[in-house]
Amino acid sequence: MHIEPAGACALQVLLDEPPSAALSARLAALAQQLRQWPGIVAVVPAWDSLLLHYDVMQADYHQLVERLCPLLSQLAALEPQGAAEHDTARxxxxxxxxxxxxxxxxxxxxxxxxxxxxxxxxxxxxxxxxxxxxxxxxxxxxxxxxxxxxxxxxxxxxxxxxxxxxxxxxxxxxxxxxxxxxxxxxxxxxxxxxxxxxxxxxxxxxxxxxxxxxxxxxxxxxxxxxxxx
The missing domain is CATH 2.40.100.10 (Cyclophilin-like)
Incomplete structure (x- = not known):
């Protein structure tokens, strides 16, 4: 896992896990959670990454990274088969x-x-x-x-x-x-x-x-x- 700046008001999370349906589902769920954070403008999940845009007047890059790390650790620990068994995707x-x-x-x-x-x-x-x-x-x-x-x-x-x-x-x-x-x-x-x-x-x-x-x-x-x- 790697987190890096993506311009002046965005950061990108790059995951080491290969793309899969289970990973997409977990990233989509994480994105939905992050959209509720104060100062977050947009969250864009992709195959094996996530782009997070934030308002620099309300959020700080280093603070966001600090908050993200525990969530990403939990994301990596999730069992992919559990997501498949409870598939509620449209x-x-x-x-x-x-x-x-x-x-x-x-x-x-x-x-x-x-x-x-x-x-x-x-x-x-x-x-x-x-x-x-x-x-x-x-x-x-x-x-x-x-x-x-x-x-x-x-x-x-x-x-x-x-x-x-x-x-x-x-x-x-x-x-x-x-x-x-x-x-x-x-x-x-x-x-x-x-x-x-x-x-x-x-x-x-x-x-x-x-x-x-x-x-x-x-x-x-x-x-x-x-x-x-």
Whole structure:
């Protein structure tokens, strides 16, 4: 475990434990507790780290570190299987259309993985995923649980514009682009479900530790749900 400054008004906790669903759940619970501390502006848990932003007029770095250390010692002592047995994480069901018009990388990825397109699609939506981190863009959730056979390096040349709702994979992860943005992941489908609304509370449906599953739909159903062609 290591704690270090992250700018003038933030600190980062780096853990030695490898990323896992159990660790994500424990970090999410710790983040919820830390949000109640005076002077804390935001807490951002990730795969194996936690970023804590604080108001320098109300909190002091060294005092925060002193308070954090006992909590982190307790976090490391927790048994991962206990969290799994009492899993109360929310589950999100995302409808995905894998049509070629929305999945430009599907043929290439299937060929690279030694699979037919139908086999790749089945492997993708039959897996069960966990939100391990949220970042890159507002509402962009990094999902663990991708079938190892679908793991491929990111694109050598990122796209300058990826449509909102694009379902993508890269390395050992899956993600959905909540807004149109640049991106270097492989696009294998798209959802019509909105995943970030700045006027809503909360603006994003995701929380670290949430479970996610995908359901395949056809192109007509995708359009009927409000998806963009």
């Amino acid at each position: 589950e999100h069901c995302i409808a995905v259309c894998y049509d070629h018009r929305l999945a430009p990388d599907l043929p290439w990825l299937a060929d690279s993985c030694g699979l037919s397109e139908a086999e790749l699609i089945a492997k993708h939506h039959s897996a069960r995923y966990r939100v391990g981190a949220i970042g890159f863009a507002p509402g962009f959730a990094y999902l663990a649980g991708l079938d190892p056979q679908l793991a491929q390096p990111r694109r050598a040349t990122p796209r300058t514009q990826v449509p909102a709702g694009s379902v993508a994979v890269a390395e050992q992860q899956c993600a959905i682009y909540p807004q149109a943005s640049p991106g270097g992941w492989h696009l294998i489908g798209r959802t019509a479900q909105p995943l970030f609304d700045p006027s809503a509370q909360p603006p994003s449906p995701w929380q670290v530790g949430d479970r996610v599953r995908f359901v395949a739909i056809d192109y007509a159903t995708y359009l009927a749900q409000g998806g963009a062609p």
